[in-house]
Amino acid sequence: MKKIKSVELETGLFILLGFAAIFFLTTQTTNIESYLSDDGYDVTARFEDIGGLNIRAPVTMAGVTIGRVEQILLDPERLEAVVVLKINPEYHQIPLDSDASILTSGLLGGQYIGINPGGSFDSLVEGSEIEFTQSAIVLEDLIGKYLLSVGDE
Amino acid sequence: MNNFLKDFICSIILAIKKVGASTIFLIKISSCLPRIIYTRPELVIKQIYNVGALSLVIIMVSAFFVGMVLGLQGYDSLARFDAETSVGAVSALGLFKELGPVVTALLFSGRAGTAIASEIGLMKTTDQLSAMEMMAVNPIEYVIAPRFIGGIISMPLLTAIFNAIGITGTCIVAVNLMGVDSGVFWSQLISNVDLADVTEGIIKSIIFGVAASLIAVFEGYNCSPSAEGVGLATTRTVVSSAVTVLILDYLITSAII
Numbered sequence: 024m025k026k027i028k029s030v031e032l033e034t035g036l037f038i039l040l041g042f043a044a045i046f047f048l049t050t051q052t053t054n055i056e057s058y059l060s061d062d063g064y065d066v067t068a069r070f071e072d073i074g075g076l077n078i079r080a081p082v083t084m085a086g087v088t089i090g091r092v093e094q095i096l097l098d099p100e101r102l103e104a105v106v107v108l109k110i111n112p113e114y115h116q117i118p119l120d121s122d123a124s125i126l127t128s129g130l131l132g133g134q135y136i137g138i139n140p141g142g143s144f145d146s147l148v149e150g151s152e153i154e155f156t157q158s159a160i161v162l163e164d165l166i167g168k169y170l171l172s173v174g175d176e
Numbered sequence: 177m178n179n180f181l182k183d184f185i186c187s188i189i190l191a192i193k194k195v196g197a198s199t200i201f202l203i204k205i206s207s208c209l210p211r212i213i214y215t216r217p218e219l220v221i222k223q224i225y226n227v228g229a230l231s232l233v234i235i236m237v238s239a240f241f242v243g244m245v246l247g248l249q250g251y252d253s254l255a256r257f258d259a260e261t262s263v264g265a266v267s268a269l270g271l272f273k274e275l276g277p278v279v280t281a282l283l284f285s286g287r288a289g290t291a292i293a294s295e296i297g298l299m300k301t302t303d304q305l306s307a308m309e310m311m312a313v314n315p316i317e318y319v320i321a322p323r324f325i326g327g328i329i330s331m332p333l334l335t336a337i338f339n340a341i342g343i344t345g346t347c348i349v350a351v352n353l354m355g356v357d358s359g360v361f362w363s364q365l366i367s368n369v370d371l372a373d374v375t376e377g378i379i380k381s382i383i384f385g386v387a388a389s390l391i392a393v394f395e396g397y398n399c400s401p402s403a404e405g406v407g408l409a410t411t412r413t414v415v416s417s418a419v420t421v422l423i424l425d426y427l428i429t430s431a432i433i
Binding site for chain 2: 030031033034036037038040041042043044045047048049051052053054
């Protein structure tokens with residue numbers, strides 16, 4: 024009888040330890056909040072060139088992540104990239120005339136969208152479009168321009 | 177030469193036959209599973225103890241050292257790119273997606289698979305399985321199924337423990353020994369590891385659990401009833417499990433990525 028109790032105790036400990044490990048892995052070692060914050064409002068922005076922007080790239084304002092890139096499409100008529108941004112609902116007072124630019128974290132890091140606040144009293148709402156955008160800076164273009172300008176002198 | 181070719185073809189046919197036989201065996205076990213879990217859960221708990229709880233020590237010690245060596249090697253390799261702060265992210269991805277499930281499965285087949293195979297093999301050698309059949313007790317239901325399901329339940333839990341202890345080992349080496357800032361270590365890790373990476377490892381481990389447990393019970397159940405046959409069954413369990421796990425690992429990874 025005593026042996027069976029010890030078996031049950033140790034099995035229970037093992038299973039609890041296993042679930043504790045799963046809990047630790049899923050909550051402490053992953054950026055889980057990006058999965059939880061599925062709600063929010065969608066804002067679109069048009070870019071001439073998005074460079075290497077990916078879906079789920081962060082959208083930041085003053086360096087703080089306020090949302091994620093939800094979708095990237097190509098407008099078949101204007102031949103521009105349309106980027107759908109999902110902004111967290113707690114940031115609902117972003118001025119309507121804010122501008123969005125595609126930035127790179129570090130020299131070779133991933134690309135993200137930075138939003139600079141404008142001065143309007145109206146705020147971005149579901150479905151509104153950010154009019155002022157700045158495309159991604161493509162390193163190869165920069166080098167090409169630099170070489171051209173050197174050649175002119 | 178002709179003989180050699182004949183043997184080669186013969187061994188391929190035998191291998192295919194074995195795959196078929198183990199699949200049929202899997203179906204037989206599966207048909208008994210719901211009833212044994214419902215009517216005799218204590219048998220399953222006993223096997224989770226044998227297979228899982230008793231493997232804890234070897235899993236934890238191995239995980240700690242695998243994690244520590246990942247920290248050392250990762251730091252050394254990444255320092256050549258001036259990216260040593262990413263050591264947490266790189267080690268965690270390698271550990272969660274690949275090393276955790278695979279090393280756990282290999283250790284599992286070595287520690288638990290062999291035990292299962294030799295136990296069942298010895299039961300067969302000493303005619304215990306035939307005795308059960310004589311009493312109208314289905315040995316697949318009472319002997320095989322609990323061991324099989326015990327292995328499947330234990331594998332993902334063992335893998336999760338392996339991953340958690342492993343990343344702790346990496347953290348200790350990278351932060352305390354190599355001097356990576358602990359805040360940077362964890363922030364890099366958290367921002368680069370997705371929930372999908374953790375679940376990929378757990379899904380892998382469940383599939384490995386099915387494969388390793390099936391091979392162990394199959395080899396034990398089908399061993400030739402002699403001292404030599406039991407030994408051969410144990411050896412085959414380790415060899416087949418290792419090869420199957422590594423092949424499956426490639427297939428699953430290529431399907432997920």
